[in-house]
Amino acid sequence: MSELKDYRKQGKAARDQCPRSAHAEPGHIDRDPLPLIEASGAGRVKSLVALRNGRMLVSPFAFYRGSALLQAHDLAGTPNMGVSAPICGDCHLMNFGGFATPERNLLFGVNDFDETHPGPWEWDLKRLVASFMVAARDLRHSEGVAQAVCREVVGAYQKTMAEHAEQGALEIWYDRLSYDDLLEQANTQSAVKEVQRSMDKAARRTHAELLPKISERDEHGRLHIRDDLPEIFHLHERSSLLDKDDDWMRLKHWQPLYQTLMRDYRNTLQADRRELLSRFHVHDLVFKVVGVGSVGTRCLVALLTDDQAQPLFLQFKEARRSVLADYLKVKSRPRHEGQRVVEGQRLMQSASDLFLGWTKGSDGRHFYVRQLRDMKISAELETFDSSIFEAYGRVCGRALARAHAKASGRAAEISGYIGKSDSLADALLEYAQVYAEQNERDFERFQQACRKGRLEARSEADFVADHLP
Template structure:
C-alpha cells in the first residue's frame, strides 16, 4: 500500500473490487473436478507410513472429521473462485474447531485462532469460506435443522462484516492491541446460557496447566519424569512401542537425542534472550512422539518434558511444518523455512502468541516449530451445543477472524468497503457453505468407498492400540 493513499482512496479501492469480484459470485464452490482420494494420497506423502491409516481412520468417523482432515481439497477448489484481490496472511484452515481459548503470556484468557499449520498469504475470503463451510457441515453432523444452519452461517458472516467495519475505523496500534478476551465475550453474549457456558469454560481452562498434565502424562522413575507410552497416540521414538519403523533410523535413542539437541540450540536462537535465560533454569527429562489432530496425523510431532529446580514442569510441542496447502494453490514466491512461516503467521494473526514460539530444522531436513503443549487451552465441544449456543459460537468465530485479518493484513478499510453494509456477501456465503457441505458429502462417500475397497487403509485409534495390548 502506498503511504500517500488516503482513507477515501482505500475505500474506493474496496468498492471498485466488486467490479471484478461481484459479491454474489462467492456462492460458487469452485473447481471440484478432481479425485479427492488422489489429492489426499498426495497430501499424505512424506508422512510416517504406519500412521497414515490412523489419519484416514480419524477422517472416516464422519463427514465433519473428513472435512477437518482434507483442507487440501477446499484449497484446490477455491483456487478457481473469484477474490477481491486483497491478499494478506490467512490461517488457511479456519474451520470452527481451529478456534479456541488459551492464556496470553500475561495469563489473560483469550479467544482466537489456534492452529496455523496452513498459514500463508492468500485471499481473506478463503478463511471466511472455510469457516462458513465448517459451520454447515458441523451443523448437519449435530442434527441442527437446515433453517437454523442458515441462520448460524449468516450470523458468523454478518459478525465478520460488522467487526471489519469497526476495525476500518481503528488505527494500526489499536488493531495491534485489540484482543477478544473471555470477559468481552461474556459482555457480548446474547443469552444467559451463553454466559454460563463461557464461565464454565474459563473454570475448565484454569485447570489445564503444565502441572496438571504432569501426573497424567508422565511417571517419576528414579528421580526423573518419564512420559508414559500410550500408543498410537504417544510413544517413545526408539522404544518398543514405536510406530516410526526401522527406516526412520530412530532406534539409537542417544544418537537421535544428540541430533535433536543441535536442532534445539538452533530453536533457542529464534526466541528472545529472556526466554533463553528462562530455559537455562530447566532440565530436559524426556521426549516422546505424539500423534495429534486429524489432518496432522502422520507428520512428526514431539513432546519435550522439562522440569525446573522446584520440580515444576514445562511441556513443549515440537511440530513438523510442511508446505501449506494454500501455498500450493495460491503462489506467493520463493522457498521459505516452513517452521518460520508458521511462527510468523501465528504472531501476525493472533492477538497474543505463545511465549515459546520458535522454529528449527531437525534431523533429515524436516522443519519444525515449537509451542507449549497446553497452557490453559480449551476448544469447543460442538456435539454438545444447542443451536442457540452454536449460533453464539459462530458469532464469536466471525469476530475473532475479522480481528485476525484486520491486524495481519492492514487492509480492514478495503475489506470493509468491499463487503459494504448489506446482506449480499452473507447470502452468497450461506449459499456457498450449504453447497460445499453437499460437495463434502460426495467427497466423503468417495473416500469411504476407497477405504472399504482397500485402496486406502483406515484404522481407528482403538484398532491400533489393540496391537500393543498383551
C-alpha cells in the same frame, strides 16, 4: 478521513471485477478427491497414515477437518477481490479457541497456523462458513439453524471489519478478544454457563496439572512420560509406531535429536526467554499424535523441569509446506516452514506463546515450537444447543475479522468491498450449502476407497490391540 474514504472506494470498486455474488461459486470441484487425499499422505509416518484415515472416517465433519488440501484445490477456482495478506489457511471452526498470553490472560481467536500463507482473505472466510454448515448437519441441527449460524459468521465478520476500518494501526494491533468480552456478550443463560465453564477449564489446563496425568517416575526414580498408544509413544521402545526404516529409528537414543532441535530453536527466542528456558532441564522426549489432518506428521513433546521440580512441556511440531502453496501465485517470504508458521501466528494473533519459535532437525525437517496445552481450550460442539452454536459462529466471525485486519492492514478496503448489505452473506450461504454437499460426496468416495482397500484405515483400538501383551 479522505484517505479512509479512498480505501473504502477502492474496496467498493473491486466489486466491478469480482461481484460479491460471485463468491457463491464452489470452485474446482469437478475432480476425483482420492488422488489429492493420497498426495496429502506423502512424507508422513507410514503406519500413522492409516490412523489419519480412520479418524477422517468418523463423520463428514471429521473428513472436512482432515482434507484442507481438497478445499485449497477447489478454492483456487474461485474469484477474489485481489487483496492478498497472511491468512490462516485451514480456517475451520475447530481451529479457534482459547489460549494464554505471556501475561496469563485468556484470549479467544484463531489458534492453528500450520497452513498459514499469504492469500485471499475470502478463502479463510469460505472455509470457516462451510465448516459451520458441515458441522451443523453432522450435529443434526435443523437447516434453519445451519443457515442462521452461517449468516451469523459473515455478519460478525462484516461488522467487526467495519469497526476496524475506522481504527488506527496501533488500535487494531492492540485489540484482543478476551473471555471477559465473551461473557459480556453472552445473551442467554446457557451461553453464560458455557463461557464460564470454558474459563474454568482453561485455568486448570496448566503444566503442573498435566504432569501427574501423563508422567511418572520409573524404578530408578527418573521422571518420564507414560506411553498411551496410539497418542503418545517413545521413539526407541517396543511401543514405537515409527516405521522400522524410519531415519529416527537409526538413532540409539532421543537425546541427540533433542539437542539438535534445541540448538537452532534457542536462537529464535528473545534473549529474556532464552534465559528463562535455560533454567529448565530435560527428562524425556516422546512422539505425540495430534488432531485429524496432522496425524502422521511428526510431533514431539519434551518434558522439562526447573530446580523446584515445576514442569514445562514443549511441543515440537513438524511444519510442512502449506497446502495453499501450490494454488497461489504469491510466495511465502520465509523459506523455513517453521518460521512461516510462527510469523503467520504472530501477525494474526493478539498475543502469542511465550516459547513460540522454530527449528530444524538433523534430517532437514522443519519444526515450530510452542508450549503443550497451556490454557488451550477448544469448542465442545456436541454440548452446544442452537443458541450457543450461533453465538460461537459470531465469535469466530469476529475473531477472524480481527486477525485479518491486524495481519493485512487493509480493513478499510475489505470493509468497503463487503459493504453494508447482505450480498456477501447471501453468496457465502449458497457457497456453504453447495460445498457441504460436495463434502458429503467426497466423504462417500473416501469411505468406498477405505472399504475396498485402496486406502488403509485403522482405529485407535486397532493400534492398541496390536501392542497388547
